[in-house]
Amino acid sequence: MSDPRLASLTAAVPGLHLKTAPDDLAFYGRDWTRRWTPAPLAIALPDSVAQVKAVMAWAHANGVAVVPSGGRTGLSGGAVAANGELVLSLERMNKVIEFDRVDRLMTVQAGMALEALHNVAAEHGLIYPVDFAARGSCTIGGNIATNAGGIRVIRYGNTREWIAGLKVVTVSGELLELNRGLVKNSSGYDLRQLMIASEGTLGVIVEATVKLTDPPPPTNVMLLALPSFEVLMEVFAAFRERLQLEAFEFFTDLALKHTTAHGALNPFAEVYPYYVVTEYAAGDEAAEAAAMAAFEHCAGQGWVLDGVISTSVEQAQQIWRLREGITEAVARYTPYKNDVAVRISRMPAFLARCQSLIGGAYPHFEVVWFGHIGDGNLHINVLKPDGLGQDEFVAQCEQVTKLLAQVLAEFDGSISAEHGIGLVKKPYLSSTRSPVEIALMQSVKRALDPQGLLNPGKLFD
Amino acid sequence: MSDPRLASLTAAVPGLHLKTAPDDLAFYGRDWTRRWTPAPLAIALPDSVAQVKAVMAWAHANGVAVVPSGGRTGLSGGAVAANGELVLSLERMNKVIEFDRVDRLMTVQAGMALEALHNVAAEHGLIYPVDFAARGSCTIGGNIATNAGGIRVIRYGNTREWIAGLKVVTVSGELLELNRGLVKNSSGYDLRQLMIASEGTLGVIVEATVKLTDPPPPTNVMLLALPSFEVLMEVFAAFRERLQLEAFEFFTDLALKHTTAHGALNPFAEVYPYYVVTEYAAGDEAAEAAAMAAFEHCAGQGWVLDGVISTSVEQAQQIWRLREGITEAVARYTPYKNDVAVRISRMPAFLARCQSLIGGAYPHFEVVWFGHIGDGNLHINVLKPDGLGQDEFVAQCEQVTKLLAQVLAEFDGSISAEHGIGLVKKPYLSSTRSPVEIALMQSVKRALDPQGLLNPGKLFD
Numbered sequence: 075m076s077d078p079r080l081a082s083l084t085a086a087v088p089g090l091h092l093k094t095a096p097d098d099l100a101f102y103g104r105d106w107t108r109r110w111t112p113a114p115l116a117i118a119l120p121d122s123v124a125q126v127k128a129v130m131a132w133a134h135a136n137g138v139a140v141v142p143s144g145g146r147t148g149l150s151g152g153a154v155a156a157n158g159e160l161v162l163s164l165e166r167m168n169k170v171i172e173f174d175r176v177d178r179l180m181t182v183q184a185g186m187a188l189e190a191l192h193n194v195a196a197e198h199g200l201i202y203p204v205d206f207a208a209r210g211s212c213t214i215g216g217n218i219a220t221n222a223g224g225i226r227v228i229r230y231g232n233t234r235e236w237i238a239g240l241k242v243v244t245v246s247g248e249l250l251e252l253n254r255g256l257v258k259n260s261s262g263y264d265l266r267q268l269m270i271a272s273e274g275t276l277g278v279i280v281e282a283t284v285k286l287t288d289p290p291p292p293t294n295v296m297l298l299a300l301p302s303f304e305v306l307m308e309v310f311a312a313f314r315e316r317l318q319l320e321a322f323e324f325f326t327d328l329a330l331k332h333t334t335a336h337g338a339l340n341p342f343a344e345v346y347p348y349y350v351v352t353e354y355a356a357g358d359e360a361a362e363a364a365a366m367a368a369f370e371h372c373a374g375q376g377w378v379l380d381g382v383i384s385t386s387v388e389q390a391q392q393i394w395r396l397r398e399g400i401t402e403a404v405a406r407y408t409p410y411k412n413d414v415a416v417r418i419s420r421m422p423a424f425l426a427r428c429q430s431l432i433g434g435a436y437p438h439f440e441v442v443w444f445g446h447i448g449d450g451n452l453h454i455n456v457l458k459p460d461g462l463g464q465d466e467f468v469a470q471c472e473q474v475t476k477l478l479a480q481v482l483a484e485f486d487g488s489i490s491a492e493h494g495i496g497l498v499k500k501p502y503l504s505s506t507r508s509p510v511e512i513a514l515m516q517s518v519k520r521a522l523d524p525q526g527l528l529n530p531g532k533l534f535d
Numbered sequence: 536m537s538d539p540r541l542a543s544l545t546a547a548v549p550g551l552h553l554k555t556a557p558d559d560l561a562f563y564g565r566d567w568t569r570r571w572t573p574a575p576l577a578i579a580l581p582d583s584v585a586q587v588k589a590v591m592a593w594a595h596a597n598g599v600a601v602v603p604s605g606g607r608t609g610l611s612g613g614a615v616a617a618n619g620e621l622v623l624s625l626e627r628m629n630k631v632i633e634f635d636r637v638d639r640l641m642t643v644q645a646g647m648a649l650e651a652l653h654n655v656a657a658e659h660g661l662i663y664p665v666d667f668a669a670r671g672s673c674t675i676g677g678n679i680a681t682n683a684g685g686i687r688v689i690r691y692g693n694t695r696e697w698i699a700g701l702k703v704v705t706v707s708g709e710l711l712e713l714n715r716g717l718v719k720n721s722s723g724y725d726l727r728q729l730m731i732a733s734e735g736t737l738g739v740i741v742e743a744t745v746k747l748t749d750p751p752p753p754t755n756v757m758l759l760a761l762p763s764f765e766v767l768m769e770v771f772a773a774f775r776e777r778l779q780l781e782a783f784e785f786f787t788d789l790a791l792k793h794t795t796a797h798g799a800l801n802p803f804a805e806v807y808p809y810y811v812v813t814e815y816a817a818g819d820e821a822a823e824a825a826a827m828a829a830f831e832h833c834a835g836q837g838w839v840l841d842g843v844i845s846t847s848v849e850q851a852q853q854i855w856r857l858r859e860g861i862t863e864a865v866a867r868y869t870p871y872k873n874d875v876a877v878r879i880s881r882m883p884a885f886l887a888r889c890q891s892l893i894g895g896a897y898p899h900f901e902v903v904w905f906g907h908i909g910d911g912n913l914h915i916n917v918l919k920p921d922g923l924g925q926d927e928f929v930a931q932c933e934q935v936t937k938l939l940a941q942v943l944a945e946f947d948g949s950i951s952a953e954h955g956i957g958l959v960k961k962p963y964l965s966s967t968r969s970p971v972e973i974a975l976m977q978s979v980k981r982a983l984d985p986q987g988l989l990n991p992g993k994l995f996d
Contacts, residue, residue, distance in 0.1 A: 177879050264729075488720040
């Protein structure tokens with residue numbers, strides 16, 4: 075603790091936990107991206123809103139930059155601290171504050187893991203429906219800061235739809251209590267909405283009041299084998315028309331090879347180029363019949379070559395593992411990730427353009443495709459060959475992202491569907507947001523954080 | 536057209552329709568509030584986004600204040616032009632731009648009436664579910680500017696949930712194309728959300744891309760008679776637990792007296808103090824049985840004294856008229872309106888406090904209570920006695936609103952659930968938003984509209 079500012083900080087915030095060991099600086103200074111060398115000033119681990127306020131008041135008075143930090147499972151570098159910033163980790167603030175059965179609301183501290191939130195909701199017979207594979211490590215605060223999406227968006231929407239209130243500490247250490255769980259509150263600008271997806275650049279989210287809902291009806295999970303990309307949206311339309319879809323996810327044979335190599339079970343004897351996992355309400359005979367009708371319609375058209383339906387919870391989990399295990403299975407190849415979106419109706423043309431672009435651009439790289447296709451969201455994971463250096467690999471991929479960004483601009487799409495902009499997507503923000511929009515965002519940033527102390531360098535310069 | 540600025544405007548925007556006749560100035564210069572004397576500079580009626588951009592560029596260059604104007608059905612003075620502002624009416628921009636069946640999105644010009652939007656959606660076999668009594672006159676642009684709620688919020692949420700994209704013209708005449716219909720787009724601050732509920736103070740909404748959904752299953756409408764305020768939330772809980780509620784609205788005997796005097800039919804022979812209209816999914820025998828079980832449970836507890844279920848569309852409409860006709864039926868008494876909200880769980884205690892406060896404060900006035908009780912939203916309409924002057928009446932009511940605002944602050948409630956702040960609620964904004972929040976809102980306003988030209992004086996000074 076040689077930096078004299080830290081003595082000033084501990085004096086200003088009595089009892090504040092601080093970590094300064096090199097291992098801690100490295101651990102808390104980065105997220106799941108691995109492109110930047112962590113170099114934070116120190117790690118502050120407050121245990122209360124009062125401590126967060128005091129830390130921010132101190133940082134504000136002393137001109138110290140702060141990186142708010144959740145589970146650091148982000149894929150865009152939004153939680154990286156590589157320039158002497160103070161990391162403000164919410165990990166000790168991970169408790170339930172209040173459960174309200176009548177309002178169906180739960181207020182939790184921002185450092186609570188998503189899975190822990192799921193578990194508490196389940197104890198009350200309810201669900202918080204936003205879900206994705208990082209659930210065990212990511213925090214609700216981080217989910218809100220990126221408006222996280224995931225595998226249930228098709229049914230339940232993004233994180234934004236589930237936030238009934240936020241407590242946020244401003245850059246100067248003042249507490250905002252935004253919306254406080256009200257269903258209706260037309261009383262001026264909804265600053266809660268402004269904080270959602272702001273990636274820690276406008277305030278520090280310290281508490282969230284989330285909406286809960288009834289568990290879904292019983293569901294079945296179906297795995298489908300498809301002959302081509304071109305029929306994907308036809309299959310989606312056929313299923314959406316007939317069923318209440320809870321999820322509709324696609325991936326390629328290459329993705330399946332990686333997840334099965336990682337322990338997932340492939341129920342098919344044959345190899346197919348494309349797969350879909352879909353989960354749908356199946357509580358009664360009508361729904362079962364509708365599912366069969368959808369399958370048979372697609373099979374009759376030649377859009378689906380094979381399929382299995384889960385007959386048990388275990389089998390449903392096995393099927394899901396084929397899709398959910400992808401990120402973990404390819405992690406050792408330090409993949410370069412694109413997370414893009416277009417309107418659903420534009421997906422077929424966009425997929426064709428992407429296939430052509432990516433196929434031509436990466437002749438020597440393995441490319442794993444998967445995505446939340448019912449939301450218009452496509453994940454493209456380029457795997458680094460073992461012999462290639464990380465910097466050279468990223469440089470080659472960035473060249474392709476530049477081209478992809480041009481295609482996205484043409485398709486009115488988004489360079490970041492659900493990962494946020496952070497550092498990784500910053501060079502491509504203009505593919506998605508116009509110069510006027512970016513200028514307005516910057517003016518909002520200056521209005522709320524005139525000195526630029528909150529997560530500097532993220533989103534835009 | 537004596538003001539020399541108007542010659543400059545028509546030169547700057549060729550073909551722009553302008554109205555300057557005294558009747559037009561009076562008609563377009565006010566909304567459904569009647570407290571301010573309209574005094575606009577003129578009424579501009581652009582017919583295209585290009586004209587709106589040109590008008591705003593001119594206003595910006597010449598320092599002319601602008602009041603964006605939809606159907607002017609607002610109840611908070613948000614569309615009043617009483618200080619020489621240019622009224623920018625969107626009424627000529629009322630067309631459908633695009634319907635997209637795959638995305639289930641429709642893009643319309645902001646001046647389209649809500650009912651017209653309903654009708655176009657219905658032609659495509661879909662619904663836009665936000666709905667309220669002013670549907671024939673209000674516009675989608677105005678709905679967005681106040682995040683309008685209404686009678687289906689309990690099932691479908693507020694306007695905010697249904698906006699997939701917005702085109703907004705900035706104060707300097709530049710066009711923002713916000714979100715463009717994407718389901719997922721985590722690419723920085725969601726300026727679309729900032730524009731929703733900003734009451735024309737941050738930009739001019741010129742187009743909206745709204746989400747559509749499937750029509751609800753067949754519904755029934757039930758009218759219930761209740762003995763007291765105290766049991767209202769018990770009845771709500773009993774029905775919500777058993778049924779998929781599409782609406783749950785309450786009103787008092789006095790409200791019913793006014794709507795029946797205005798032509799609605801009362802199906803009960805006896806007089807009861809309180810009533811509920813609820814609409815619920817009733818497509819099958821299970822739902823019918825659940826509705827009967829809810830009714831019988833409440834009747835058994837003494838919470839419900841009588842009830843009727845609609846047996847035809849006509850009867851359902853007649854029941855609805857008892858609730859929806861209230862605003863029109865009391866309009867001739869130039870009511871003073873409160874539109875307040877608390878969390879649903881706090882409603883019983885809040886209702887008790889309100890009854891005590893309002894009963895004591897208005898011994899000589901008729902007070903009509905109704906509300907969207909399942910959203911925690913209560914409407915209090917104080918009727919002006921015929922002999923009392925309007926100014927004196929409002930002054931007396933404002934004294935009570937001051938006290939009500941204190942109660943709301945204590946209950947963490949909102950002074951405006953769905954009407955917006957405008958001019959009417961401005962003195963009470965601090966009951967709902969903290970000084971820090973108001974200061975942040977003001978800084979956002981300055982960032983987007985440094986000269987304060989967009990709807991000046993609304994929301995805050």
